[in-house]
Amino acid sequence: MMNDFLLYLVKKIVMIIPVLLGITMAAFILGIISPSDPAAVLLSMDGVSTPSVQEIANKRHELGLDRPYIVQYLSWLLQILHGDLGVSYITQRPIWDELMLRLPVTISLASCTLLLVIFIAIPLGVFMAYKNNSRSDFVLRIAALIITSVPAFWLAILFMWIFSEELHLLPTSGYGTVAQLIMPSAALAAGTIGTLMRLQRAALLEVLEQHFILTAKAKGLPFSMIIRKHGLLNSLIPVITLLGNYFGAIISGSAVIEYIFSLPGLGSFVLEAIRGRDYPAIQGYVIFTGLVFVLFNLLVDISYLLLNPKIRLGGK
Amino acid sequence: MRSDYLFKTVLRLLIVISLMVSLAGCSNNTEKPIDPDREIVLAAARDLTPGDKDPYYTSSILQVWEPLVGIGEDGKPAPKLAKGWQHSPDYREWIFELAEGIIFHDGTPFNAAAVVKNFERYRNITPRVSPFYLFDINRLYPNLNDVEAVADNKVKLTFSQPFSTLIYSMTNFGSPMFSPYCFDSRTGDFTAVASGTGPFKIIDHVAKQYTVLERNDNYYDGKAKSKKIRIKNIPNAETRYSALKSREIMGVLDIGSLTPALTSELIKDDDFAVAVGKSTITHYLFCNGEKAPFNDPRMKRALSLMVNRDVLIKNFFHGYGISTGNFLNGASPFSKEIKPQRDVTEAKELANAVLKGQSTTITFLLPQYGIDRYPYKEITEYIQAELKELGLHANIVIMDWAAIQDARATGNFDIIIGTQGLPNLEPAVLFKNYMKSTGSANVQYRLGYHNGEAEQLLSQLDATLEIADRAKIYDRLQDIAVEYPPSIPLFDEMNLAVHNKKIQNYEPLLYGITLNKIEWVK
Numbered sequence: 001m002m003n004d005f006l007l008y009l010v011k012k013i014v015m016i017i018p019v020l021l022g023i024t025m026a027a028f029i030l031g032i033i034s035p036s037d038p039a040a041v042l043l044s045m046d047g048v049s050t051p052s053v054q055e056i057a058n059k060r061h062e063l064g065l066d067r068p069y070i071v072q073y074l075s076w077l078l079q080i081l082h083g084d085l086g087v088s089y090i091t092q093r094p095i096w097d098e099l100m101l102r103l104p105v106t107i108s109l110a111s112c113t114l115l116l117v118i119f120i121a122i123p124l125g126v127f128m129a130y131k132n133n134s135r136s137d138f139v140l141r142i143a144a145l146i147i148t149s150v151p152a153f154w155l156a157i158l159f160m161w162i163f164s165e166e167l168h169l170l171p172t173s174g175y176g177t178v179a180q181l182i183m184p185s186a187a188l189a190a191g192t193i194g195t196l197m198r199l200q201r202a203a204l205l206e207v208l209e210q211h212f213i214l215t216a217k218a219k220g221l222p223f224s225m226i227i228r229k230h231g232l233l234n235s236l237i238p239v240i241t242l243l244g245n246y247f248g249a250i251i252s253g254s255a256v257i258e259y260i261f262s263l264p265g266l267g268s269f270v271l272e273a274i275r276g277r278d279y280p281a282i283q284g285y286v287i288f289t290g291l292v293f294v295l296f297n298l299l300v301d302i303s304y305l306l307l308n309p310k311i312r313l314g315g316k
Numbered sequence: 317m318r319s320d321y322l323f324k325t326v327l328r329l330l331i332v333i334s335l336m337v338s339l340a341g342c343s344n345n346t347e348k349p350i351d352p353d354r355e356i357v358l359a360a361a362r363d364l365t366p367g368d369k370d371p372y373y374t375s376s377i378l379q380v381w382e383p384l385v386g387i388g389e390d391g392k393p394a395p396k397l398a399k400g401w402q403h404s405p406d407y408r409e410w411i412f413e414l415a416e417g418i419i420f421h422d423g424t425p426f427n428a429a430a431v432v433k434n435f436e437r438y439r440n441i442t443p444r445v446s447p448f449y450l451f452d453i454n455r456l457y458p459n460l461n462d463v464e465a466v467a468d469n470k471v472k473l474t475f476s477q478p479f480s481t482l483i484y485s486m487t488n489f490g491s492p493m494f495s496p497y498c499f500d501s502r503t504g505d506f507t508a509v510a511s512g513t514g515p516f517k518i519i520d521h522v523a524k525q526y527t528v529l530e531r532n533d534n535y536y537d538g539k540a541k542s543k544k545i546r547i548k549n550i551p552n553a554e555t556r557y558s559a560l561k562s563r564e565i566m567g568v569l570d571i572g573s574l575t576p577a578l579t580s581e582l583i584k585d586d587d588f589a590v591a592v593g594k595s596t597i598t599h600y601l602f603c604n605g606e607k608a609p610f611n612d613p614r615m616k617r618a619l620s621l622m623v624n625r626d627v628l629i630k631n632f633f634h635g636y637g638i639s640t641g642n643f644l645n646g647a648s649p650f651s652k653e654i655k656p657q658r659d660v661t662e663a664k665e666l667a668n669a670v671l672k673g674q675s676t677t678i679t680f681l682l683p684q685y686g687i688d689r690y691p692y693k694e695i696t697e698y699i700q701a702e703l704k705e706l707g708l709h710a711n712i713v714i715m716d717w718a719a720i721q722d723a724r725a726t727g728n729f730d731i732i733i734g735t736q737g738l739p740n741l742e743p744a745v746l747f748k749n750y751m752k753s754t755g756s757a758n759v760q761y762r763l764g765y766h767n768g769e770a771e772q773l774l775s776q777l778d779a780t781l782e783i784a785d786r787a788k789i790y791d792r793l794q795d796i797a798v799e800y801p802p803s804i805p806l807f808d809e810m811n812l813a814v815h816n817k818k819i820q821n822y823e824p825l826l827y828g829i830t831l832n833k834i835e836w837v838k
Contacts, residue, residue, distance in 0.1 A: 036722035040760075042445050044721070048737040049450045050749050050757040055443070090445075092369040101523060157554065164562040172559045173550050175525060262550045264524035275684075277718045 005305065012301055016294050020287075024080065027286035028073045031279040038277040039063060042089050045276060063089065080287065086280035090272070095284035098269060105175050106265035109258070110250040112178075112185035113192075114243065121193045122239065125200025130227060132205060140197065148194030156187040156260045173262035184261040188254060192246055199242060203235035210234075237307055244300035248293040352836055353543040355528075356819060359550040359559060360570040361689075362447060365518065365527040371444040371451035373510030374518065376488050377570060377828025378529060378547065379540075380421075381512025384412060384431070384491040385483050387826055391594070392649045393483040393741060397426060397493055397513060407478035407781050414469045418536050420495035422511040428465030433496035435463040441504030449489040449739070456490045456740075457482070480781040484649075484742035488827060515540040515832040524549055529831075541821065541835035553578060553688065560588065560816065567815030567822055569829050571597075572689035574814045576634040582814060590814045592636060593824030594647045596738040597809040599637075599690075601699070604730050605764025609670050609678070609708070613800050618666035619731075620804045621659045622702050629807055632691040632698070637807040643797035644746065645738050646808045647826055650790040654798055656805075660705070667706035675707035678730035681723055684716045686733060696733055727762050735809070744777055744786075747793050750802040758802065765802045 039059035043051035051059070060066045064075075079086060085095035124140060131137045163170040163183060174180050207213065208231055216226045255267030266285065273281035365374040374380050385401075388394030398412040418426040435453075443452040453460065459477040466472045473482070495511035509518050515535045520528035526548045531540045548565060550556045557578045559565045568574050574582065582588045601619065603610035610616055620641070629637040638646060641656035680700060686692030693714075700710045710731070715723065723729045739745050749757040751770045758765045773789050773796075780786050811824040821833040 034718075036718035037725065038718075040721055040725070041718045043443075043450060045445055045447060046449050046737075047735065048739045050755075050760060052756040053759065091366070160555065160558045164564070165558050168562050172562055172564055173555050174548065260552050260555055262525075262548070262552065262555060264549070268524070268551070275716055275718065 008305070009302070012298055016298070019294055020290065023287060023290035024077060024283075025073075027283040027290075028069075028076065030286070031282060032069060034277065036277055037065075038089055038279055039065060041277045045090070076283070085284035085287065088273075088281045089278045090276045090281070095280050098281065099266065099284060099288055102264055102266050102269045105263050106251055106254065106258070106267065108175075108181060109184055109188070109254060109263060109265060110247055112181045113189045113250055114247055116185055116189040117192050117196055117243070117246070120189075121196035122200050124193075125197045125239075126204060126227060126232060128197065128201040129204035129208065129231075130224070132201075137201075141201075144194040144197040146194070147190045148198075150190060152187045152191060153256050153260060155190055156183065156257060159183040159187055160260075175263050175265075180261075180263075184254075184257050184263060187260075188250060188257050192242075196239060196242060200235065200239055203238050204231050207231045207234045233307065237304060240303050240307070241300055244296045244303075248289070248296045251289055251292050352838065354836065355544040355546055356542050356567075356834065356836070357546045357548060357565045358567045358569055359548040359556050359565045360568065361549075361551055361553070361556070361572050362570065363524050363527075363549045364547055364570060365521045365523075366447060367521070367523065368506040370446050370448075371441055371504070372446060372448060372489060372492050373494070373506050374527065375448055375570070375828070376492070377825075377831065378518075378527065379514040379516050379828075379831050380510060380518055380529070381492050381494055382514050383486065383488050384414075384493060385486040385488075387487050387741065390649075391647055391741075391826065393487050398491075401483060403480075403482075407480040407482075408475045410473045410475075410479075410482055411466065412471045412473070414471065415536070416469050418513050419534060420498075420511045420513055421517040421532060422495045422497055422508075424495040424497055424511070426493065426513055427468050428471045429468075430496050431471045431493065432463050432465050433501055434493055437494075437499055437501040437504050440502055444504060451489070455745070456485050478781055480783065481742045481744065481786065485740055487741050490740055516545065540832040545831065545834075557582060560814070561585070563816065566819045567813070567829070567834070569813070569831075573812055575689065575691065576632070576636040576812070577691060579636065579812050579814050580634040587817055588814065589817050589822075590812055591823050593811040593813070594826055595809040595811040596645055596647045596826060597735050598640065598645045598737075599733070599735055599806045599809065601804040601806065602732045602734060602761055602763065603804065604727060604762050606727060606762045607730075609667075609676060610730060611764055612670045614666045615670045616801050616804060617799070618663040618670070618706055619703075620801055621657055621663035621666070622706055623656075623699060623804070623806065624658060624702065625656050625807055628695050628698065632694045633807070636810045636812060638810065639807050640805050641798055642794055643750070643802065643805055644743055644790070644794050645736075648738055648743050649741055650743050650787055652791060652794060654794065657798075664706060667708070671707045673707075675709060677709045677711065678703070679728065680710040680712045681720050681729045681732040682712055682714045683720050683732070683734055684714060686735075687714065692733055699733075724761050732761075733806075736803075743790055744774075747790070748774055748777075751793065751797065761803075763802050765800075767796060767800050770796050770800070 037056065039056045040051065043049060043055060043059055064072060076086065087094055088098055091098060128137045128140050160172055160183065164172040170183055171180050204227070213226060213230060216230055251266065254265065255271050258265045258267040259271060266289070270282060270285045273285065364378055367373060372381065382396050384396060384398040386394050386396035397415055397418065399415045400413045401410055403410045414426065414428060414431065420426060424430065438453045441451060442454060443450060458479065459475045460473060461476050462474040464472045493513065498508045498511040499506045515532050516529040517532050518527060519530045526546050529545045531543050533539055550559060553572065553575050556568050556574060560568065560582060579590050583590050603616050603619065605611050625639040629635060629639055639656055640646060640654065642651060642654040644651045680696060682692055682696045696712050700712060703710045720732060724732070749755040750763065751765055751767065752758060752774050753766050753771060757763065770793060773793055777786060777789055780789060813822050813824040813829045815822040818837055819834050820837050821830055821835060823830045
C-alpha cells in the first residue's frame, strides 16, 4: 500500500516538470507576441518624454531585447533554474522581491475568501440536501443562483456603497486589518458560495442514494447522523476539487477586486506589469502562479487518496 | 416550522442592519473637537514614493525634497535652494548662489559640496526612468562640462555650448537636491530614505499602500501647518470617491485625482469643495500624417475647425477644462492665449477638397487610461459623430497605452486621442519634438509634419540666446501650429484639488497642492 502511494506521488511530481516547462514557454511567447516595444513603453512611462529611435535602440540593447528570441528564452530559463526570476524593468527590483511583497496580501485575501466559501457554502449545501425539495431548499437554490450570477465587481461596488459610504462601518480600501479584507473577500467569495452550495447539495444527494446509506437507515440511525458520519465525507471529492482549483484561481485571478479595494496583491502587480510591458514581471508572475496551480492540484490529488483510497489503487 | 425560523432569522438580521444605519446616522451629531495635530489622510491614484531606484525617490508634490530652481506663482522659474544666479555673456558659465543656513532632514548642511555630489549622481543615473519624469542629464543640461564648488555657497556650471535657458530646464524635477548621505552617487540608488530640505520628511512608507509624512520642524521657510499627513495609494477613481464620501480620506491629489464627473457629483454634498488651478497637461488629437487623409494638412485643419471644444468641456469635463487652439499648454511661461476657431462650413469645404466628395473609413484609437482617468469614451463618440459630417467614418478602437504605441510605430491608425504634458518650462523641447521634421514625436508618432518656416525658426533657436528673442520665435511657432497643426489641441486640463471642508487651505499648484498649508479647520 505504501509503495503504491509513493509511486503515485512520484508519477504526479514527474508529470509536473513538462507542465512547468510548458508554462515557461507560454509565458515567454506571450511576451513576444504582445504588441509594443517594452523599451519604448519604459522610456515614455512618464507620459511626457518622447524617446528618439536611438534612445529606444540603446534601451533595447541594455535590456537584452535585441538578442535572438531563442537566446533570450534560454538565458532566462537558465536564470530561473538558478532561482533568479530577473529584475523588473519598471521598478528595477528583483521580481522575487516584488512577488514576495505582494504574496502575503493575496494569500490573506484568498484564505479569507476560502474560509467564507467553506463555512458558508458547505453547511448550506448540506442543509439543502437535508431539506431536499422543501421550501427552504427552494429559496436557497434561488439564492445560490442569484449570487452565482452577480459579477464580483458589481458586488464590490455595492458593498462599498452600503458599508463604507452609507454606514461608515468598513474601510473602502487598503491592507493591514481584518476589516479591510471583509468586503473584498465577500465580493470574491459570493459567486463560488452559490456554485459550491449547489455542488455540495447535488453530491450529497447522490451519496444519499447509495446502498450503504439505505443500510444505515435500516439500522435505524438518525438521518442527521447518517449525513454527518457517512454522507458528508463521501460527497466531498468534487467539492475539494473545486476548492483546490478555486484557491489557485484567486491567487492568479483576483486582479479586479484587488484594484477596486486597493489591495497591493499579485493581481494588481501583474496588471501594472502588463500595462508597462514589464516582461520579466509578467513572466515571473506566470511561472509563480503556474507553480501554485500545479502544487494545489497535487494537494487535491493527495487529498483524494485520503478520502478515497480506491483512487491510488486504480480502482482495485 | 423551519420556514418560520428562517423568516425570523432574516427579520432579526434586517433589524440589526437598520439599527446600525440609525447609529451611523447618529454618529455625525456627536463629533468631538478635532485635534489640530491629528493625522490628515489624503489619497493619490499611484504610489507617490517609488523608492530607492527612482531618480527622485518620491514625487515633488510631497514636498520632501526641493530643487535649486522652482516655479513661481507666475509660472516662471523662481529661486528655491538657489537664491540667485548669474551667467557669463556667452551663457557658457553659470554661477548659482545657494541659500544659506539650510540643512537636510538628516542634519547634513546644504552647501556647494552637496550640490556637486548631486550632479555627480545625475551623471551616473542618466538615463533613469521614473513615473514622474525621465531623468537624463544630457537633455536637462546639454553639453555640461563641469560642476564646481567655487565657494561654500556658490556652484559654477560650465557648458561647452551656450545654454541661455538653463534655469527653465532646471525647474522642479530638473534639479532635485538630496543629502549626499542618503544615496550612492556611483549607482545613483538611494541607500536610505530620501533626505531632502522640504517642509516634510518621510517617516513611513509601505510600497503601493501609503507614505506617511511628518512636519520638518527645522524648515527654514516657516513650518508646515500639519504635523502628520498620510498619502494613501488608491488606484481606482470610484474607490477614491467612496473613501472621500466615507470620510476615510480628506482630499485627493496628483494626476487624475478625481474624474470631472465624480468631482461634480461629490461637490453636490456640502461637506466637499473643489479648488481649480492650471495643469501642464493638454488633450490632443494626434493624426497620422503619413497616410491619407491626414497627410494633407488641410484635413488636420478641417478637423480642428470641426471639433466643438466647448461642448466637450461643458458636457463631458463638467466645465473643468480650458478650451484652446494653442499647441503649447497654457501653463508655459511662453504660451499665449489662442482661442480655438470653429467653422463648420470651412471645415466641410476643406474636407471635401481633400476627399474629393468621397467618404472614407478611418481608425480612431482610444487609450485605456483615457477611460480610467477621463471621459474619453464619450468624447471620442462625440467626435466620431462630428467626423461623419466631414465624410470620415471612424471605427473606435480601445487599446492599452503600450498597444497604442505599437500602433503608432507601425502606422496602423488615423487618429489617436491623448495627452501631452510639458516636459519643463523650456518649450523648445516640445516644439522640436513635434514640429521639426526629425523630431522624435514627429517621427515616432507618424505626424508627417513638414513646415519650412517652422523648420527654419527651430534651427534659429539654437543660435538665439536672449530669452526675449526666443520668446518671439516661440510666439511665431504657436501661430504656425494653428494654421498647420502638428497635433490638434482640444483643451488644457485643470488641476482639481478636491477635499473635505474639514480641512482648509487646500489649493492646487502647477504640480500638486499646497500640502504645507493644509490644516484641520479649527
